[in-house]
Amino acid sequence: MAGNKFSSYHLAAALRREPDPAAALRLFLNPSSAAASPIPTPFRYSLRCYDLIISKVAAARLFPAMESLLSSLRTSSLSPREPLLCCVISAYGRARLPAAARRAFAHPAFPAPRTSRALNTLLHALLVCHTPLDELFSVCRDADVSPDACTYNILMRAAAASGSVDHARLLFDEMVQRRIAPTVVTFGTLVAAFCSSGRLDEAFDLKEAMARQYNVRPNAHVYASLMKGLCQSGDADNAVRLKEEMAGNAELGLDSAIYATLVRALFRVGRKGEVVGLLEEMKGRGIAVDRVVHNAMIAGFCEDEMDLDAAFVVLDDMQKSGCKADTVSYNTLVAGLCKLGRWRDANELVEDMPRRGCSPDVVTYRMLFDGMCAVGEFHEANQVLDEMVFKGFAPSKDGVKRFVQGIEIEGDVVLLESALCRLAKVNALESSGWEKAVGGVLHEPAELMLDKQLNSVRLVD
Protein backbone atom coordinates (compact mmCIF):
# COMPACT_ATOMS: atom_id res chain seq x y z
CA MET A 1 0.00 0.00 0.00
CA ALA A 2 2.98 2.32 0.56
CA GLY A 3 2.95 5.14 -1.94
CA ASN A 4 -0.55 4.29 -3.10
CA LYS A 5 -3.43 6.50 -2.13
CA PHE A 6 -6.04 4.64 -0.09
CA SER A 7 -9.16 4.62 -2.22
CA SER A 8 -12.59 3.05 -2.12
CA TYR A 9 -11.03 0.25 -4.14
CA HIS A 10 -8.73 -0.58 -1.23
CA LEU A 11 -11.57 -0.25 1.27
CA ALA A 12 -13.68 -2.67 -0.78
CA ALA A 13 -10.83 -5.18 -0.74
CA ALA A 14 -10.44 -4.78 3.03
CA LEU A 15 -14.18 -5.19 3.56
CA ARG A 16 -14.20 -8.32 1.46
CA ARG A 17 -11.38 -9.79 3.53
CA GLU A 18 -13.05 -9.04 6.88
CA PRO A 19 -15.18 -11.97 8.04
CA ASP A 20 -16.54 -10.24 11.15
CA PRO A 21 -19.48 -7.97 10.21
CA ALA A 22 -19.03 -5.67 13.21
CA ALA A 23 -15.35 -5.24 12.39
CA ALA A 24 -16.23 -4.62 8.75
CA LEU A 25 -18.67 -1.93 9.87
CA ARG A 26 -15.98 -0.22 11.95
CA LEU A 27 -13.70 -0.37 8.97
CA PHE A 28 -16.33 1.18 6.74
CA LEU A 29 -17.09 3.97 9.20
CA ASN A 30 -13.41 4.67 9.78
CA PRO A 31 -11.53 3.80 6.60
CA SER A 32 -8.39 5.53 7.83
CA SER A 33 -7.90 2.66 10.26
CA ALA A 34 -7.06 0.45 7.28
CA ALA A 35 -4.84 3.01 5.56
CA ALA A 36 -1.12 3.27 6.12
CA SER A 37 -1.12 7.02 5.73
CA PRO A 38 -3.68 9.79 6.30
CA ILE A 39 -6.48 9.75 3.78
CA PRO A 40 -8.37 12.68 2.29
CA THR A 41 -11.69 13.60 3.89
CA PRO A 42 -14.46 13.24 3.19
CA PHE A 43 -13.76 9.74 1.98
CA ARG A 44 -15.47 8.93 -1.30
CA TYR A 45 -17.29 5.63 -0.90
CA SER A 46 -17.99 3.63 -3.99
CA LEU A 47 -21.24 1.78 -4.62
CA ARG A 48 -19.22 -1.42 -4.29
CA CYS A 49 -18.28 -0.50 -0.71
CA TYR A 50 -21.92 0.12 0.19
CA ASP A 51 -22.88 -3.15 -1.49
CA LEU A 52 -20.35 -5.08 0.53
CA ILE A 53 -21.05 -3.53 3.90
CA ILE A 54 -24.83 -3.57 3.57
CA SER A 55 -24.90 -7.22 2.52
CA LYS A 56 -22.60 -8.08 5.41
CA VAL A 57 -24.63 -6.30 8.08
CA ALA A 58 -27.87 -7.59 6.55
CA ALA A 59 -26.65 -11.18 6.78
CA ALA A 60 -25.62 -10.53 10.39
CA ARG A 61 -28.99 -8.92 11.10
CA LEU A 62 -27.40 -5.71 12.32
CA PHE A 63 -30.53 -3.85 11.28
CA PRO A 64 -30.04 -0.44 12.92
CA ALA A 65 -26.61 -0.20 11.30
CA MET A 66 -28.06 -1.38 8.01
CA GLU A 67 -30.78 1.29 8.12
CA SER A 68 -28.31 4.05 8.83
CA LEU A 69 -26.13 2.87 5.96
CA LEU A 70 -29.19 3.00 3.69
CA SER A 71 -29.91 6.54 4.86
CA SER A 72 -26.41 7.68 4.10
CA LEU A 73 -26.60 5.91 0.77
CA ARG A 74 -29.74 7.88 0.04
CA THR A 75 -28.04 11.21 0.65
CA SER A 76 -25.08 10.19 -1.50
CA SER A 77 -25.11 10.63 -5.24
CA LEU A 78 -24.91 6.88 -5.75
CA SER A 79 -27.68 4.82 -7.33
CA PRO A 80 -27.76 1.40 -5.73
CA ARG A 81 -29.12 -1.47 -7.77
CA GLU A 82 -32.00 -3.77 -7.11
CA PRO A 83 -30.03 -6.88 -6.05
CA LEU A 84 -28.87 -4.95 -2.99
CA LEU A 85 -32.47 -4.03 -2.22
CA CYS A 86 -33.39 -7.71 -2.56
CA CYS A 87 -30.67 -8.59 -0.10
CA VAL A 88 -32.14 -6.13 2.43
CA ILE A 89 -35.71 -7.38 1.92
CA SER A 90 -34.69 -11.04 2.28
CA ALA A 91 -32.78 -10.27 5.47
CA TYR A 92 -35.92 -8.81 7.02
CA GLY A 93 -37.89 -11.83 5.82
CA ARG A 94 -35.44 -14.26 7.39
CA ALA A 95 -35.63 -12.27 10.62
CA ARG A 96 -39.45 -12.54 10.48
CA LEU A 97 -39.91 -8.80 10.23
CA PRO A 98 -42.57 -8.44 7.50
CA ALA A 99 -43.38 -4.77 8.11
CA ALA A 100 -39.70 -3.88 7.80
CA ALA A 101 -39.48 -5.90 4.58
CA ARG A 102 -42.37 -3.90 3.15
CA ARG A 103 -40.81 -0.59 4.19
CA ALA A 104 -37.53 -1.64 2.62
CA PHE A 105 -39.27 -2.39 -0.68
CA ALA A 106 -40.26 1.29 -0.87
CA HIS A 107 -36.95 2.61 0.46
CA PRO A 108 -36.11 5.94 -1.21
CA ALA A 109 -32.40 5.08 -1.43
CA PHE A 110 -33.30 2.82 -4.35
CA PRO A 111 -34.40 4.59 -7.52
CA ALA A 112 -37.81 3.63 -8.89
CA PRO A 113 -39.29 1.79 -10.67
CA ARG A 114 -39.19 -1.62 -9.04
CA THR A 115 -39.00 -4.71 -11.21
CA SER A 116 -40.66 -8.05 -10.65
CA ARG A 117 -37.46 -9.28 -9.06
CA ALA A 118 -37.83 -6.93 -6.07
CA LEU A 119 -41.54 -7.67 -5.87
CA ASN A 120 -40.87 -11.41 -5.89
CA THR A 121 -38.27 -11.05 -3.19
CA LEU A 122 -40.76 -9.12 -1.07
CA LEU A 123 -43.51 -11.69 -1.68
CA HIS A 124 -41.18 -14.48 -0.69
CA ALA A 125 -40.09 -12.62 2.45
CA LEU A 126 -43.74 -12.12 3.40
CA LEU A 127 -44.50 -15.77 2.64
CA VAL A 128 -41.72 -16.81 5.02
CA CYS A 129 -43.41 -14.62 7.65
CA HIS A 130 -46.73 -16.43 7.09
CA THR A 131 -48.42 -13.31 5.76
CA PRO A 132 -52.02 -14.13 4.73
CA LEU A 133 -52.57 -14.75 1.04
CA ASP A 134 -54.92 -11.79 0.52
CA GLU A 135 -52.23 -9.46 1.82
CA LEU A 136 -49.80 -10.87 -0.74
CA PHE A 137 -52.34 -10.08 -3.44
CA SER A 138 -52.76 -6.57 -2.16
CA VAL A 139 -48.97 -6.12 -2.18
CA CYS A 140 -48.99 -7.20 -5.83
CA ARG A 141 -51.73 -4.72 -6.70
CA ASP A 142 -50.03 -1.84 -4.89
CA ALA A 143 -46.63 -2.57 -6.42
CA ASP A 144 -47.78 -1.86 -9.95
CA VAL A 145 -45.28 -4.33 -11.36
CA SER A 146 -46.16 -6.90 -14.01
CA PRO A 147 -46.07 -10.35 -12.46
CA ASP A 148 -43.87 -13.01 -14.02
CA ALA A 149 -43.73 -16.78 -13.63
CA CYS A 150 -41.79 -16.45 -10.40
CA THR A 151 -44.44 -14.14 -8.93
CA TYR A 152 -47.05 -16.78 -9.67
CA ASN A 153 -44.88 -19.55 -8.27
CA ILE A 154 -44.59 -17.75 -4.95
CA LEU A 155 -48.31 -16.97 -4.83
CA MET A 156 -49.11 -20.58 -5.64
CA ARG A 157 -46.90 -21.75 -2.84
CA ALA A 158 -48.56 -19.29 -0.48
CA ALA A 159 -51.99 -20.53 -1.56
CA ALA A 160 -50.95 -24.13 -0.97
CA ALA A 161 -49.43 -23.23 2.39
CA SER A 162 -52.70 -21.62 3.42
CA GLY A 163 -54.39 -24.94 2.73
CA SER A 164 -55.97 -24.07 -0.58
CA VAL A 165 -54.51 -26.25 -3.31
CA ASP A 166 -57.50 -25.35 -5.46
CA HIS A 167 -56.56 -21.71 -5.28
CA ALA A 168 -53.03 -22.64 -6.33
CA ARG A 169 -54.49 -24.49 -9.29
CA LEU A 170 -56.59 -21.44 -10.22
CA LEU A 171 -53.48 -19.28 -10.13
CA PHE A 172 -51.84 -21.74 -12.50
CA ASP A 173 -54.78 -21.44 -14.90
CA GLU A 174 -54.64 -17.68 -14.59
CA MET A 175 -50.96 -17.48 -15.47
CA VAL A 176 -51.48 -19.70 -18.51
CA GLN A 177 -54.37 -17.48 -19.56
CA ARG A 178 -52.15 -14.44 -19.25
CA ARG A 179 -49.60 -16.16 -21.47
CA ILE A 180 -47.01 -16.35 -18.72
CA ALA A 181 -45.20 -19.60 -19.42
CA PRO A 182 -45.09 -21.96 -16.43
CA THR A 183 -41.57 -23.07 -15.53
CA VAL A 184 -40.31 -26.30 -14.05
CA VAL A 185 -40.57 -24.58 -10.66
CA THR A 186 -44.26 -23.85 -11.30
CA PHE A 187 -44.90 -27.55 -11.86
CA GLY A 188 -42.70 -28.54 -8.94
CA THR A 189 -44.69 -26.25 -6.66
CA LEU A 190 -48.04 -27.49 -7.83
CA VAL A 191 -47.09 -31.17 -7.84
CA ALA A 192 -45.79 -30.81 -4.27
CA ALA A 193 -49.02 -29.08 -3.27
CA PHE A 194 -51.17 -31.86 -4.74
CA CYS A 195 -49.02 -34.56 -3.18
CA SER A 196 -49.00 -33.10 0.30
CA SER A 197 -52.76 -32.89 0.27
CA GLY A 198 -53.03 -36.48 -0.88
CA ARG A 199 -54.30 -35.62 -4.37
CA LEU A 200 -51.95 -37.96 -6.14
CA ASP A 201 -53.99 -38.45 -9.28
CA GLU A 202 -53.89 -34.75 -10.03
CA ALA A 203 -50.18 -34.66 -9.22
CA PHE A 204 -49.48 -37.44 -11.73
CA ASP A 205 -51.78 -35.85 -14.33
CA LEU A 206 -49.77 -32.68 -14.00
CA LYS A 207 -46.52 -34.58 -14.37
CA GLU A 208 -47.81 -36.00 -17.64
CA ALA A 209 -49.20 -32.67 -18.83
CA MET A 210 -46.03 -30.72 -18.12
CA ALA A 211 -44.05 -32.79 -20.60
CA ARG A 212 -46.77 -33.30 -23.18
CA GLN A 213 -48.54 -29.94 -23.16
CA TYR A 214 -45.97 -27.50 -21.88
CA ASN A 215 -42.77 -29.10 -23.03
CA VAL A 216 -41.23 -28.91 -19.59
CA ARG A 217 -39.50 -32.09 -18.46
CA PRO A 218 -40.20 -33.24 -14.88
CA ASN A 219 -37.04 -32.93 -12.81
CA ALA A 220 -35.77 -34.44 -9.55
CA HIS A 221 -37.91 -32.05 -7.47
CA VAL A 222 -41.07 -33.23 -9.16
CA TYR A 223 -40.13 -36.89 -8.73
CA ALA A 224 -39.17 -36.40 -5.09
CA SER A 225 -42.58 -34.92 -4.31
CA LEU A 226 -44.34 -37.73 -6.14
CA MET A 227 -42.28 -40.30 -4.30
CA LYS A 228 -43.12 -38.77 -0.95
CA GLY A 229 -46.79 -38.63 -1.89
CA LEU A 230 -46.92 -42.30 -2.91
CA CYS A 231 -45.03 -43.36 0.21
CA GLN A 232 -47.29 -41.36 2.50
CA SER A 233 -50.34 -42.93 0.94
CA GLY A 234 -48.85 -46.36 1.51
CA ASP A 235 -48.64 -47.19 -2.19
CA ALA A 236 -45.33 -48.99 -2.06
CA ASP A 237 -45.79 -50.73 -5.41
CA ASN A 238 -46.11 -47.53 -7.36
CA ALA A 239 -43.33 -45.98 -5.29
CA VAL A 240 -41.03 -48.79 -6.38
CA ARG A 241 -42.13 -48.28 -9.98
CA LEU A 242 -41.45 -44.58 -9.75
CA LYS A 243 -37.99 -45.28 -8.38
CA GLU A 244 -37.34 -47.52 -11.40
CA GLU A 245 -38.49 -44.74 -13.69
CA MET A 246 -35.99 -42.42 -12.01
CA ALA A 247 -33.25 -45.01 -12.38
CA GLY A 248 -33.93 -45.06 -16.10
CA ASN A 249 -33.17 -41.38 -16.44
CA ALA A 250 -29.69 -40.32 -15.35
CA GLU A 251 -30.67 -36.66 -15.38
CA LEU A 252 -32.96 -37.24 -12.43
CA GLY A 253 -30.05 -38.17 -10.17
CA LEU A 254 -31.61 -41.01 -8.21
CA ASP A 255 -30.01 -40.73 -4.77
CA SER A 256 -29.99 -42.11 -1.24
CA ALA A 257 -32.76 -39.78 -0.03
CA ILE A 258 -35.20 -41.34 -2.50
CA TYR A 259 -34.19 -44.79 -1.27
CA ALA A 260 -34.58 -43.67 2.35
CA THR A 261 -38.13 -42.54 1.64
CA LEU A 262 -38.85 -45.88 0.05
CA VAL A 263 -37.22 -47.89 2.83
CA ARG A 264 -39.33 -46.14 5.45
CA ALA A 265 -42.48 -46.73 3.37
CA LEU A 266 -41.75 -50.46 3.04
CA PHE A 267 -41.45 -50.71 6.82
CA ARG A 268 -44.72 -48.84 7.25
CA VAL A 269 -46.62 -51.27 5.04
CA GLY A 270 -45.00 -54.31 6.66
CA ARG A 271 -42.70 -55.18 3.77
CA LYS A 272 -39.36 -54.83 5.51
CA GLY A 273 -38.23 -58.05 3.84
CA GLU A 274 -37.72 -56.12 0.61
CA VAL A 275 -35.33 -53.65 2.19
CA VAL A 276 -32.24 -55.85 1.95
CA GLY A 277 -32.76 -56.13 -1.79
CA LEU A 278 -33.04 -52.37 -2.06
CA LEU A 279 -29.76 -51.91 -0.22
CA GLU A 280 -28.07 -54.34 -2.61
CA GLU A 281 -29.57 -52.45 -5.51
CA MET A 282 -28.19 -49.19 -4.16
CA LYS A 283 -24.70 -50.65 -3.92
CA GLY A 284 -25.02 -51.99 -7.45
CA ARG A 285 -25.92 -48.51 -8.66
CA GLY A 286 -23.05 -46.92 -6.80
CA ILE A 287 -25.33 -45.07 -4.38
CA ALA A 288 -23.99 -45.05 -0.82
CA VAL A 289 -26.17 -46.52 1.90
CA ASP A 290 -25.68 -43.47 4.04
CA ARG A 291 -26.73 -42.26 7.45
CA VAL A 292 -30.21 -41.23 6.37
CA VAL A 293 -30.99 -44.65 4.91
CA HIS A 294 -29.75 -46.27 8.13
CA ASN A 295 -31.87 -43.83 10.14
CA ALA A 296 -34.89 -44.77 8.07
CA MET A 297 -34.30 -48.42 8.97
CA ILE A 298 -33.79 -47.58 12.65
CA ALA A 299 -37.07 -45.67 12.60
CA GLY A 300 -38.76 -48.57 10.84
CA PHE A 301 -37.62 -51.08 13.45
CA CYS A 302 -38.43 -48.73 16.35
CA GLU A 303 -41.76 -47.36 15.24
CA ASP A 304 -43.27 -49.93 12.93
CA GLU A 305 -41.77 -53.20 14.12
CA MET A 306 -41.22 -52.29 17.77
CA ASP A 307 -38.08 -54.40 17.42
CA LEU A 308 -35.45 -52.49 19.33
CA ASP A 309 -32.89 -55.28 19.10
CA ALA A 310 -33.02 -55.10 15.32
CA ALA A 311 -32.77 -51.30 15.50
CA PHE A 312 -29.58 -51.62 17.56
CA VAL A 313 -28.20 -54.08 15.01
CA VAL A 314 -28.72 -51.42 12.34
CA LEU A 315 -26.90 -48.95 14.57
CA ASP A 316 -23.96 -51.37 14.84
CA ASP A 317 -23.98 -52.07 11.10
CA MET A 318 -23.93 -48.42 10.36
CA GLN A 319 -20.88 -47.84 12.57
CA LYS A 320 -19.16 -50.85 10.99
CA SER A 321 -19.76 -49.51 7.52
CA GLY A 322 -18.02 -46.31 8.52
CA CYS A 323 -21.19 -44.33 8.75
CA LYS A 324 -21.41 -42.22 11.90
CA ALA A 325 -24.68 -42.27 13.80
CA ASP A 326 -26.09 -38.83 14.52
CA THR A 327 -28.57 -37.39 17.03
CA VAL A 328 -31.44 -38.49 14.82
CA SER A 329 -30.25 -42.11 15.01
CA TYR A 330 -30.01 -41.98 18.80
CA ASN A 331 -33.17 -39.94 19.30
CA THR A 332 -35.16 -42.46 17.32
CA LEU A 333 -33.82 -45.23 19.55
CA VAL A 334 -34.46 -43.23 22.72
CA ALA A 335 -38.04 -42.58 21.57
CA GLY A 336 -38.50 -46.26 20.74
CA LEU A 337 -37.23 -47.37 24.14
CA CYS A 338 -39.39 -44.82 25.94
CA LYS A 339 -42.44 -45.88 23.99
CA LEU A 340 -41.93 -49.41 25.26
CA GLY A 341 -41.55 -48.07 28.81
CA ARG A 342 -37.85 -48.97 28.81
CA TRP A 343 -36.79 -45.63 30.24
CA ARG A 344 -33.82 -47.13 32.11
CA ASP A 345 -32.34 -48.38 28.82
CA ALA A 346 -33.15 -45.04 27.22
CA ASN A 347 -31.39 -43.25 30.06
CA GLU A 348 -28.34 -45.48 29.71
CA LEU A 349 -28.18 -44.85 26.00
CA VAL A 350 -28.40 -41.10 26.49
CA GLU A 351 -25.62 -41.25 29.09
CA ASP A 352 -23.53 -43.25 26.65
CA MET A 353 -24.04 -40.87 23.72
CA PRO A 354 -21.11 -38.53 24.45
CA ARG A 355 -18.75 -41.52 24.61
CA ARG A 356 -20.11 -42.59 21.23
CA GLY A 357 -19.24 -39.20 19.84
CA CYS A 358 -22.68 -37.67 19.71
CA SER A 359 -24.02 -35.15 22.19
CA PRO A 360 -27.66 -35.39 23.22
CA ASP A 361 -29.66 -32.42 21.98
CA VAL A 362 -32.85 -30.78 23.16
CA VAL A 363 -34.94 -33.42 21.38
CA THR A 364 -33.08 -36.27 23.12
CA TYR A 365 -33.69 -34.81 26.56
CA ARG A 366 -37.29 -33.93 25.87
CA MET A 367 -38.08 -37.47 24.80
CA LEU A 368 -36.30 -38.99 27.78
CA PHE A 369 -37.99 -36.54 30.16
CA ASP A 370 -41.42 -37.16 28.60
CA GLY A 371 -40.82 -40.90 28.63
CA MET A 372 -40.05 -40.88 32.33
CA CYS A 373 -43.00 -38.63 33.15
CA ALA A 374 -45.31 -40.84 31.09
CA VAL A 375 -44.67 -43.78 33.43
CA GLY A 376 -44.72 -41.67 36.59
CA GLU A 377 -40.96 -41.68 37.21
CA PHE A 378 -40.92 -38.07 38.33
CA HIS A 379 -37.82 -38.30 40.49
CA GLU A 380 -35.82 -39.75 37.61
CA ALA A 381 -37.30 -37.07 35.35
CA ASN A 382 -36.16 -34.53 37.88
CA GLN A 383 -32.56 -35.67 37.40
CA VAL A 384 -32.94 -35.28 33.66
CA LEU A 385 -34.43 -31.83 34.19
CA ASP A 386 -31.34 -30.84 36.16
CA GLU A 387 -29.13 -31.76 33.24
CA MET A 388 -31.40 -30.04 30.76
CA VAL A 389 -31.47 -26.80 32.70
CA PHE A 390 -27.71 -26.95 33.07
CA LYS A 391 -27.47 -27.11 29.29
CA GLY A 392 -30.14 -24.46 28.77
CA PHE A 393 -32.70 -26.84 27.26
CA ALA A 394 -36.40 -26.49 28.06
CA PRO A 395 -38.67 -29.56 28.30
CA SER A 396 -41.76 -29.81 26.12
CA LYS A 397 -44.99 -28.17 27.25
CA ASP A 398 -46.68 -31.54 27.68
CA GLY A 399 -43.74 -32.84 29.64
CA VAL A 400 -43.76 -29.83 31.95
CA LYS A 401 -47.47 -30.19 32.54
CA ARG A 402 -47.28 -33.87 33.35
CA PHE A 403 -44.22 -33.38 35.52
CA VAL A 404 -45.69 -30.53 37.57
CA GLN A 405 -48.99 -32.36 38.00
CA GLY A 406 -47.14 -35.51 38.95
CA ILE A 407 -45.07 -34.03 41.73
CA GLU A 408 -48.06 -32.09 42.94
CA ILE A 409 -50.02 -35.32 43.31
CA GLU A 410 -47.08 -36.82 45.16
CA GLY A 411 -47.35 -33.80 47.46
CA ASP A 412 -43.65 -33.00 47.36
CA VAL A 413 -43.84 -29.23 47.88
CA VAL A 414 -40.10 -28.77 48.19
CA LEU A 415 -39.44 -30.56 44.93
CA LEU A 416 -42.26 -28.62 43.26
CA GLU A 417 -40.78 -25.32 44.34
CA SER A 418 -37.32 -26.27 43.17
CA ALA A 419 -38.66 -27.59 39.87
CA LEU A 420 -40.55 -24.37 39.19
CA CYS A 421 -37.40 -22.36 39.77
CA ARG A 422 -35.42 -24.51 37.37
CA LEU A 423 -38.19 -24.47 34.77
CA ALA A 424 -38.27 -20.70 35.01
CA LYS A 425 -34.55 -20.60 34.25
CA VAL A 426 -35.18 -22.11 30.82
CA ASN A 427 -38.36 -20.08 30.26
CA ALA A 428 -40.46 -23.22 30.34
CA LEU A 429 -43.16 -21.57 32.40
CA GLU A 430 -44.82 -19.59 29.67
CA SER A 431 -47.46 -22.11 28.78
CA SER A 432 -50.88 -21.32 30.13
CA GLY A 433 -51.42 -25.07 30.36
CA TRP A 434 -49.17 -25.46 33.31
CA GLU A 435 -50.35 -22.34 35.01
CA LYS A 436 -53.71 -24.02 35.18
CA ALA A 437 -52.09 -27.21 36.33
CA VAL A 438 -50.26 -25.39 39.06
CA GLY A 439 -53.25 -23.23 39.90
CA GLY A 440 -54.86 -26.24 41.53
CA VAL A 441 -51.85 -26.75 43.75
CA LEU A 442 -52.41 -23.55 45.65
CA HIS A 443 -55.61 -24.40 47.41
CA GLU A 444 -54.01 -26.06 50.38
CA PRO A 445 -52.90 -23.55 53.03
CA ALA A 446 -49.61 -25.36 53.52
CA GLU A 447 -48.79 -24.61 49.94
CA LEU A 448 -49.70 -20.96 49.94
CA MET A 449 -46.05 -20.25 50.59
CA LEU A 450 -45.57 -21.24 47.01
CA ASP A 451 -47.74 -18.41 45.83
CA LYS A 452 -45.05 -15.83 46.29
CA GLN A 453 -42.53 -18.07 44.60
CA LEU A 454 -44.92 -18.64 41.76
CA ASN A 455 -45.54 -14.98 41.21
CA SER A 456 -41.87 -14.33 41.08
CA VAL A 457 -41.26 -17.00 38.46
CA ARG A 458 -44.18 -15.81 36.41
CA LEU A 459 -42.33 -12.58 35.86
CA VAL A 460 -39.64 -14.44 34.00
CA ASP A 461 -40.24 -14.62 30.29
Place this chain on the structure above:
DNA sequence: TTAGGGTTAG
Protein backbone atom coordinates in the same frame (compact mmCIF):
# COMPACT_ATOMS: atom_id res chain seq x y z
C1' DT B 1 -36.20 -13.57 -6.92
C1' DT B 2 -39.40 -18.95 -6.77
C1' DA B 3 -40.17 -25.43 -6.13
C1' DG B 4 -38.26 -31.45 -3.56
C1' DG B 5 -37.13 -35.97 -0.90
C1' DG B 6 -34.52 -38.10 4.36
C1' DT B 7 -35.46 -38.54 10.78
C1' DT B 8 -36.23 -37.79 15.94
C1' DA B 9 -40.29 -33.77 19.06
C1' DG B 10 -43.87 -30.12 18.74
